[in-house]
Amino acid sequence: MxxxxxxxxxxxxxxxxxxxxxxxxxxxxxxxxxxxxxxxxxxxxxxxxxxxxxxxxxxxxxxxxxxxxxxxxxxxxxxxxxxxxxxxxxxxxxxxxxxxxxxxxxxxxxxxxxxxxxxxxxxxxxxxxxxxxxxxxxxPGITAVQALTARHGIALNQIGEPVIVSTGRKLAAAGRWSGETMVVMLDGEETFAKIDAEGAEIFWGANLGMDDEVLVAGKLPEIAPKIQRIRRQVRAAKGWVMDIYLLRKAEDTP
Ligand SMILES: C[S@@+](CC[C@H](N)C(=O)[O-])C[C@H]1O[C@@H](n2cnc3c(N)ncnc32)[C@H](O)[C@@H]1O
Known part of the structure; x- marks a missing residue:
């Protein structure tokens, strides 16, 4: 064995x-x-x-x-x-x-x-x-989800509410954000900037735990161009980027 x-x-x-x-x-x-x-x-x-x-x-x-x-x-x-x-x-x-x-x-x-x-x-x-x-x-290891919430200093879920963990591919196929708290991984296509996500707040992080870690948070869609710009800069600097984000209702912010 x-x-x-x-x-x-x-x-x-x-x-x-x-x-x-x-x-x-x-x-x-x-x-x-x-x-x-x-x-x-x-x-x-x-x-x-x-x-x-x-x-x-x-x-x-x-x-x-x-x-x-x-x-x-x-x-x-x-x-x-x-x-x-x-x-x-x-x-x-x-x-x-x-x-x-x-x-x-x-x-x-x-x-x-x-x-x-x-x-x-x-x-x-x-x-x-x-x-x-x-x-x-x-x-078990610490997931990118935990690194993201820790670095932004936020709770993963709203009180008593579920959390969806999904992929950029699934979110792109849906074309819109469902309104639920959602963590999106494996998104190489900047889907956050292409979907209907009115009323959402985004907590985004790239290369978490590494020297070039970046964090951005704000309301979608206003903040999307800034995230896209930074994401492209990080990717250009080292040839790749790993990013993850959490979407939730902006009004849920304490
Ligand atoms: C194949 S999945 C692996 C996930 C991993 N098993 C975990 O527990 O986090 C790769 C995805 O995880 C996320 N990810 C992993 N490491 C990351 C990091 N250091 N910074 C940001 N996102 C990361 C990204 O969404 C990336 O596309």
Whole structure:
């Protein structure tokens, strides 16, 4: 039986790492690093630096897993993702079989928390369904959602109300904001500036926890051009940007 630790490392600098994550880092000897090709070198480096800084025992190593490309604009999103995950599972299985001995302990350092918009858990489940003997353990991490609310100093929910966590793709498809408190992730298209969001207030953050972190808050749509300008500046400066935002009714502001 191979043991795999899915270690949530938080959404930015090493200060987001939990004590439980540090303890888990010291249990693994092989660190699998999925590489999508466009993987930002800085993010890969961040993972390696976390290991260097927090692992006390020598002898651990990194194993890169090349991740196949996914179709960019699929007709059938779910079927395309399903097929893509099957192909990733093949690569995971090969890497684990070749690089981790039976009884060994490997780990994936998962950005943020493994439960949120991350497929590592689903892919390991696939391997178990195929009959591979893997025992996995999830070590929770701070999510980008928590980093966003903490840095803006706001509560995630309004009193007694739910919160929707969604994606830029879903919000763009709806074309309008529903009026509920909503956190939007994975939005590469500046959807906040393209939808009908009258009456909304936005709390936006980019590259949270990193040296170039930026925060902007204000009423939509007035503030949207400012966020777009800053977002483009951040992206131009380092070649990529990761951003997240919360929308809520402006009148709910205390
Ligand atoms: C594939 S999801 C991974 C989420 C991660 N598992 C988590 O728990 O936060 C990537 C998205 O998370 C958000 N994100 C992750 N890290 C971030 C950061 N440091 N600053 C802003 N947004 C971030 C962005 O919306 C990005 O598109």
């Amino acid at each position: 191979r043991k795999i630790l899915l270690i949530g490392i938080g959404p930015g600098g090493p200060n987001y790492l939990t004590l439980q994550a540090v303890e888990a880092l010291n249990r693994a000897t092989v660190f699998f690093i999925p590489d999508k090709g466009d993987e930002k070198a800085e993010l890969r480096l961040a993972r390696e630096q976390i290991c260097e800084r927090f692992i006390t025992a020598p002898g651990y190593r990194f194993v890169t897993i090349d991740i196949p490309k996914r179709e960019a604009q699929p007709q059938d999103y779910r079927a395309t993702v399903d097929d893509w995950h099957a192909r990733i599972a093949d690569r995971f299985a090969q890497a684990m079989t070749e690089q981790l001995t039976d009884g060994g302990c490997g780990a994936f350092l998962v950005w943020g928390d493994p439960s949120l918009y991350d497929s590592t858990i689903r892919i390991l489940d696939r391997l178990r369904l195929r009959g591979m003997e893997i025992d996995y353990e999830v070590i």
